[in-house]
Amino acid sequence: MEKSIHNILLVEDDLRVATLIQRGLEEQNYLVTMAYDGLSAKKLVYSNSFDLMITDIILPKMDGLELCKEIRQERPDLPIIMLTALGNTNDKVEGFDAGADDYLVKPFEMRELIARIGALLKRARHSTGNPIKILKLADLEMDLNTKIVRRQGVSIHLTPKEFNLLLFLLQNTGRVISRSEIAKNVWDTHFDTGTNYIDVYINYLRKKIDRDFDKKLVHTKSGMGFILMEEE
Template identity: 65%
Template sequence: MKILIIEDDNRLASLLLRALHENGYEADVAYDGQMGQKLALNNDYKLVITDIILPKKDGLEVCKEIRRQKSSLPIIMLTALGTTDDKVEGFDAGADDYLVKPFEMRELLARVKVLLNRYANLNSNTASTLIYSDLELNLNTKTVVRNNQSIHLTPKEFKLLEFMMRNSERVLSRTEIAEKVWETHFDTGTNFIDVYINYLRKKIDKGFDTKLIHTKSGMGFILLNDESEA
């Protein structure tokens, strides 16, 4: 398991490198975004840990380019910025997880393990297409179609929809969504899950007579083909 660290803070980069080595991972370090992107795209890494604020090329742009060329490479974003808007921006760029500095090293290691396991399970999953009602999600091409209309989703929107389709007709709490899609504990002080549900609802349901994404007040959200729920 080889991991790439993109971090311009020498002290933090050294701490990350040592922690990963002590836990059985191989790791390389890039100290600017430009070199980090080059290494990520030209080598067989299993996961990338990147800061946002980097010399030469910021982490958001690096993340977008990695996601464009290597859609199945998991990315953890590190940043000192922790507002809902900052998190949404990071997830929109393609990050799988978001950790605000300062953080506990054991928490980072736990998230690394979860992401590596999740992607390994996804890669071993033989089912390539999920279908619910007139909605179709292709796991190989990362495309979504509803009633023959192509729908463009960001990487995080795609993962949220995938989770909802795998658990269709079941109410999903914000806590469960946070743990299963974002691999993090739900912070009641932020509303980023509601933000993403609204993003998804506008793309999946807008313009269609039958609404599929519904809110269950006080409980969570459900993917359900039931016009009476709209």
């Protein structure tokens, strides 16, 4: 079967970097549309059907974070990878909170970017056409069709990455999940053991789905990972 051709929007104001990335993607048979500032990228997304977007954070006219937030309103299903020189934990968390699906720090190897693209496109294919489904644990509900999360009937606003993390926990209710397993399944990558992404996002979830409720659902198993379950 002939491989389907995917159309990728690349947003990068450094012409040299943009050309190198474009060449590498085209060698993998991707169609690449270029944008050199955030405002132009936004207009392109609104008028075209892209399969994935790659964007820098520091851009003219509209930065990558604001671009990502606005695009999420129009295209919540569009996979987004951020490429940037800003590489500390706070920068990455800010990128994920803006709606990015993945985050790659410059300098990077082209084969790693290709692998990240492939993983996101594969996940996007598998997520289309799903029937209406509601996941439940105790008084917590997640509607996979509307992307609405409620506890005791109260709507809880989650960022895209928080939603995906909670989804993975709900799909594995009652089972201890390691940090590396969460990183692989929620971020499609393996983070260095020194980072604290997982703990940061678990803490976010606790504040939103546990803090204001008597029964706690997110639990830590010291030295092993995390488990979503009702308190005994």
